[in-house]
Amino acid sequence: MIPDQMLPGIFAALMGIAILMYAILDGYDLGVGMLLPVDNESHRDTMIASIGPFWDANETWLVLAIGILLIAFPTAHSVVLQELYLPIMVMLIGLILRGVAFDFRAKVRQGRKQDWDMAFKVGSFMASAAQGFMLGLYVMGFEMSVASIWFAFLSAIGVVAAYMLIGATWLVMKTEGALQSQALKWAKKALRFCALGVLLVCAVNPVVSPDVMNKWLSGNGLLVMAVVPPLCALCFIQVWRSLGHSEVLSDVRCHRPFLYVLAIFVLCFVGLGFSFYPYVVPGQITIQESASAPESLRFILIGAMVVLPCIFAYTVFSYRVFRGKVTELRYY
Amino acid sequence: MADVIMLSRIQFALNISFHILFPTITIALCWFLAYFKIRYDISQHPVWMRIYRFWVKIFALTFALGVVSGITMSFQFGTNWPGFMEKVGNIAGPLLGYEVMTAFFLEATFLGIMLFGTNRVPAWLHTTSTIIVAIGTTLSAFWILSLNSWMQTPAGFEMRDGVAHALDWWAIIFNPSFPYRFAHMMLASGLTACFFIMGLSAYRVYRGDAKKAPLTALRTAIVAAMVLTPIQIFVGDLHGLNTLEHQPQKVAAMEGVWETEQGVPLLLFAIPDEENRTNHFEIGIPKLASIILTHDPDGEIQGLNEFRSGHPPVAPVFYAFRVMVGLGLLMLLMAAVGSYFVWKRKDLPMWYLKTATATTFIGWVATLAGWYVTEIGRQPYLVSGVLKTAEAATTIPSGNVALSLALYASVYAFLLVAYIRTVFLMARRSVEIEEYQPEELRIKPALTTI
Numbered sequence: 001m002i003p004d005q006m007l008p009g010i011f012a013a014l015m016g017i018a019i020l021m022y023a024i025l026d027g028y029d030l031g032v033g034m035l036l037p038v039d040n041e042s043h044r045d046t047m048i049a050s051i052g053p054f055w056d057a058n059e060t061w062l063v064l065a066i067g068i069l070l071i072a073f074p075t076a077h078s079v080v081l082q083e084l085y086l087p088i089m090v091m092l093i094g095l096i097l098r099g100v101a102f103d104f105r106a107k108v109r110q111g112r113k114q115d116w117d118m119a120f121k122v123g124s125f126m127a128s129a130a131q132g133f134m135l136g137l138y139v140m141g142f143e144m145s146v147a148s149i150w151f152a153f154l155s156a157i158g159v160v161a162a163y164m165l166i167g168a169t170w171l172v173m174k175t176e177g178a179l180q181s182q183a184l185k186w187a188k189k190a191l192r193f194c195a196l197g198v199l200l201v202c203a204v205n206p207v208v209s210p211d212v213m214n215k216w217l218s219g220n221g222l223l224v225m226a227v228v229p230p231l232c233a234l235c236f237i238q239v240w241r242s243l244g245h246s247e248v249l250s251d252v253r254c255h256r257p258f259l260y261v262l263a264i265f266v267l268c269f270v271g272l273g274f275s276f277y278p279y280v281v282p283g284q285i286t287i288q289e290s291a292s293a294p295e296s297l298r299f300i301l302i303g304a305m306v307v308l309p310c311i312f313a314y315t316v317f318s319y320r321v322f323r324g325k326v327t328e329l330r331y332y
Numbered sequence: 333m334a335d336v337i338m339l340s341r342i343q344f345a346l347n348i349s350f351h352i353l354f355p356t357i358t359i360a361l362c363w364f365l366a367y368f369k370i371r372y373d374i375s376q377h378p379v380w381m382r383i384y385r386f387w388v389k390i391f392a393l394t395f396a397l398g399v400v401s402g403i404t405m406s407f408q409f410g411t412n413w414p415g416f417m418e419k420v421g422n423i424a425g426p427l428l429g430y431e432v433m434t435a436f437f438l439e440a441t442f443l444g445i446m447l448f449g450t451n452r453v454p455a456w457l458h459t460t461s462t463i464i465v466a467i468g469t470t471l472s473a474f475w476i477l478s479l480n481s482w483m484q485t486p487a488g489f490e491m492r493d494g495v496a497h498a499l500d501w502w503a504i505i506f507n508p509s510f511p512y513r514f515a516h517m518m519l520a521s522g523l524t525a526c527f528f529i530m531g532l533s534a535y536r537v538y539r540g541d542a543k544k545a546p547l548t549a550l551r552t553a554i555v556a557a558m559v560l561t562p563i564q565i566f567v568g569d570l571h572g573l574n575t576l577e578h579q580p581q582k583v584a585a586m587e588g589v590w591e592t593e594q595g596v597p598l599l600l601f602a603i604p605d606e607e608n609r610t611n612h613f614e615i616g617i618p619k620l621a622s623i624i625l626t627h628d629p630d631g632e633i634q635g636l637n638e639f640r641s642g643h644p645p646v647a648p649v650f651y652a653f654r655v656m657v658g659l660g661l662l663m664l665l666m667a668a669v670g671s672y673f674v675w676k677r678k679d680l681p682m683w684y685l686k687t688a689t690a691t692t693f694i695g696w697v698a699t700l701a702g703w704y705v706t707e708i709g710r711q712p713y714l715v716s717g718v719l720k721t722a723e724a725a726t727t728i729p730s731g732n733v734a735l736s737l738a739l740y741a742s743v744y745a746f747l748l749v750a751y752i753r754t755v756f757l758m759a760r761r762s763v764e765i766e767e768y769q770p771e772e773l774r775i776k777p778a779l780t781t782i
Contacts, residue, residue, distance in 0.1 A: 053444030056399055060436045063406050067432045070410060070417055071425030078414030082728050085411050089736045092404045093743055099400035100747060103393040107754050293497050296422040300429045307433040311441075318441050321452050 007298065008291035011072035012280070014304065015065055020269045022061035024166065024262060029055045031167020033098055033124025034160065035186055036117060043179050044117055048102065050174040050326040055102065057315060059095065069280075071300055076280040076290040083142040087130045094126025125160070132159025139201065139272075140208055141282040151204055158197020165190035166265065169239070169257040172249060174326045180254070181247040187257060188243055195236050198268060202229070205275060211283060212275045224274050232267040235260045251325075337725040339733040340412040343740065345707075349700055350744045351405050354398030356699050359473050359518070360525035361391050362466035364552075369459045382545040382766040387529070389765055390755055392447050397751060399440070404740070412733070413714070415724030420496045420715055423489055423504055424479055431475035439468030470518070477517055481510035483715045484706065485578045496718065508578055512571040513706075519564040520702065523663060524695025526560065529553035530670070531692025532759045538685040545766060550680070550688075554670035561664045568660070569624065575706075576625050579716065581639040582709035585649040587621050588614075591635040596621040601654075604646040609637065644711040648704060656701035659694055666691060693752070 002010070029051045036044050051058075069077045081088065097119045105116035136155030140148035168190055171183035206213040215221050242256035243249075249257075278286045291297065365388055372380035406428075409417055417424065445453060445461040453461070488503025489496045498504060533550035576583045588604050588611050589596055597616030604611050622631040636643050666688065673680050714721045726733070758765055 053448045056396075056443055057437060057440035059399065059403065060432070060440045063403055063436060064432050066406055066410075067425075067429050070406075070421070071429045074417040074421035074425065077410045077417060077421075081407060081410030082414060082726060085728050085732050085736070088407055088411060089739065092407060093739060095403055096400040096743060096747070099396050099403075100750075103396045104750060104754060107389065107393060107758055108750075109757065292425060293422045293495075295498050296426050299498065299501055300426040303426075303430055303433060311433070311437045314438075314441050318444055321445055321449055 002298075002301070004294040005288075007294055007301070008072070008287040009278075010301065011068060011291070011297060012277070012287045014308075015068040015072065016269070016273050018061050018065035018068055020266065022058070022065055023269070024265050025054070025058035025061060027163045027265070028166045028170040028258075029058050030098070030124045030128045031163035031165065031190075032170060033120050033167070034128060034164055035167055035171070035183075036121045036124075037182075038118075038121075041114075041117075043182070046175060046179055046326055047171060048105070048120070050171065052102065053318065053322045055099075057318065059099070072292055072297060073280050073285075073287060073290040074292055076285045076287075079142075079281050079285065080138075084134050084137065087134045087137070091127050091130035091134070094123045094128075094130060097123030098127060099123075128160045128163045129156040132156035135159060138282065139205055141284065148208075151208075154200055155197070157193065158200065161190050161193030161197055162265070165194045165239075166258070166261045169261045172243070173254050173258045176325055177248065180249065184243055184247075184249070188240070191236070191239055191243075194264075198232065198264075202271075209275075209282065211279075215275055221274075224271070228267050228271050228274075232264060232271070235263045235267065239264070336728070336730040336733055337722050339730055339737055340725050341721065343733060343737040344408055344412055346737070346741060346744065347401065347404055347408055349703075350748070351398065351401035352699065352703065353696050353748075354394050354401065355469065355473065356521050356524045356695065357394050357528055358391060358398055359469045360521040360523075361387065361394070361528070362462070362469050363522075364525055364529065364556075365391060366459070366462045366466050367552075369462050373455060373459055379544045379548055382543075383549045386545065386758075386762055386766050387549070388447065390532070390758060392443075393751070393754065393758075395439075395443065397747065401744075411728075412726045413724045414726055416714060416719065419494065419719050419724070420483075422498055423482060423486075423496050426498075426501075427475050427479040427482070427505070431472055431479075435468045435472035435475065439465045439472065442468065473517060473521070474514060477514045478505045478507070478510050481513045482507045484513070484710055485509040486715055486718055491718070496715075509571075509574050512567065512574045515567045516564070516571045516702070517699075519560055519567055520695065520699045522560045523557060523564060524699055526553045526557035527663065527666075527688075527691055527695045528693070530557065530666075530688045531690075532755060534680070534685040534688035535692070535756065536759050536762055537680070538682060538689065539760070541762060543762075543766075546762070551674050554667060554674055557663065557667035558671040561660070561667050565660060565664070572625065575709075576633075579709065580634045581636065581643040582649065582706070583625065584634055584636045584639070585644045585646045585709055586653040586705060587625075587633065588646065588650045589621070589633050589635045590637055592632065592638055593635065594622065594632045595619045595630045596625075596633045598624065599650075602650070604650050606646050642712050644709045649709045652701040652704040652708070656698050656705060659698040659701070662691070663694060663698070 032047050032051050036047060066077075069080065101116045101120035101123060105113050105120065108116060133152045133156040136152030137148065139155070140151055165187060168183045168187035172180055172187060175183060206216055216225055239257050239260040242253065242260060244253070276282055278288065280287045280290055365384060368380050368384040368387065371377075372384060409424075409428075442461040442464040445458065446465050449461065450458050482504055485508040486496075487507040488500040489498055491497070529549055530553040533546040533553065536546040537550060572583065572586075584590075587596065588599050588602050590609050590611070595618070597614075597618045598620030599611070599614055599616040602611040602614040602616075619629040622633060623629050625631065625633060636646065669684065670680065670688070673684065710716060712720050712722070714724050
């Protein structure tokens, strides 16, 4: 049996996995949404078709992440959600617009399709920017100063760029021809902004938070610092190299950029997670302080141990069913 | 502070009212889809596939609206009702967690295969995916109704330092009102889907769509409605008896009974006056409320005055209950008349088709009315006897809540209009949506009339 004091750590890890899965999976959805070209309907159709079978399940990771925060760390949940009331509202309205546009665009009169595509793009942008903004506020410990708002805006740009990067590399993997070469261009552009964003967060984080600084300079911290940032830098270089200089990528090479971006997401997340552990609200609430009653955590953990592997299994199955280059999205 | 509570309540009511519309359709519609698909697998008759194709697209649109409004819901617990999770999070959290883990991922993942995978997976797997999505939507209803029922009739817990702690999960999940509420809601979903299918199909038929698919769908839904409506009335009665046992103040508000009396009349109409604690313009059937609720013409029903310290606002509960029951009886009538024509193998007359079209969304109104009865009927408590609504509200500035409320209200109003217009537009474009082969249309020119 698992001892009570281990439960908060286990749930923090589960929540971390859910947030990371969300950032990667809905990250590429939202990235593709933001990249929708205004002037090319057939590209828009293909791009949306490439995420059509997946977006709904991808978005569910957000519900799981917020669910674990709610279930396992209820007091932190109320603090975080009340602090972030307005950006959450922007994000939710963005997600609503994006989600319904998927279906409306395919079903309304021809003239209205363009409008829903714009709703798709704007909704994706709202959701991504709001998430980046929230990340910024979170890093700053929800401090409401001019400096932290500025930082949150920069963080929003960083997250938008990161999502565009993963979205563009997703398209490189899933599409061919003219759209693929367009995606290669988008990826290269987004890569620069994304690298800048990551550098910025790394630079600001220890300056604003002495806790983070101490953490980085501790024994384990130096070890992590010696591994994660160089690896991350290597991945950035590899993304750039794998995008290549030709107009299109062969079917063998087209997966590489996406996989390297995936590695960047994982490394950044490990870095962030390490910097803030054991805090769930930076500098205020630790995971131990805000954890729910052990009997409740244990009840949910039993289910999670059975269900989460199943979720991973059928997610993999679904990606296998829809593997390969995207074809026209047909209902039958 | 009072206005932040009221604004939060309005916002939550708005969000959950908007949200529930779509699952109410999709829970049962997915079982209909599974039925259509199985009929096709057995008979290989193309009409079943056409019905499936038409309704699966309606399903996809409805499901998307349910998903996005559901995500909003999952945030509102924290943004607007922080006290709820702080006090009963140990109970509510795991129930919500199980909903996400067992239902949301299941339905969301297999939905992709159900919608877009017909050519990528074997036929049996596609049918299985449809059934899995239906199971997912039903599981989702199971967990959320378990939580809601626990808030109505809490059980299996103890309070330690002002926080609820779980003692017996079985007692929590299967709390006293859960079986009734779950059955009542599943049937409500069934009826909402029946009348939705009837309405859109009738609309197509009376606009001259002479194809077999809308007629078959229409007949199927009429027969299903004829089966489900009487069961719903029976289950609703059981649910009422259960409420009388556990929440007598709610029943008193539903029936507009102020003083405890025997042989209570069933009020068909009245204007409850909370200030003077009486009703105006009562029209009632003597002793019927006592007969229904206690199965004894002289049975005693506790009046609202017994609950001076806290009972729900009377008028909204009283009216909403009448709307729900009235619409339920109308549905029974519609189902019976339709079944008569189906049974006699007669064509459905134009007036019936038009009435069915007008009542496409009758299930929505009845379901919302029913939820208002039970949710407003729980006030002033959020969790009966454990947590008052006012104690759980957020402390953020009311201006922020007002802003978010205004935004949600405009987005939802817009989406609701867009949804209703789009489903009718889809009905008009059915030839395209059912994906007829060109040669089928050439043989029968009448089919091209959209």
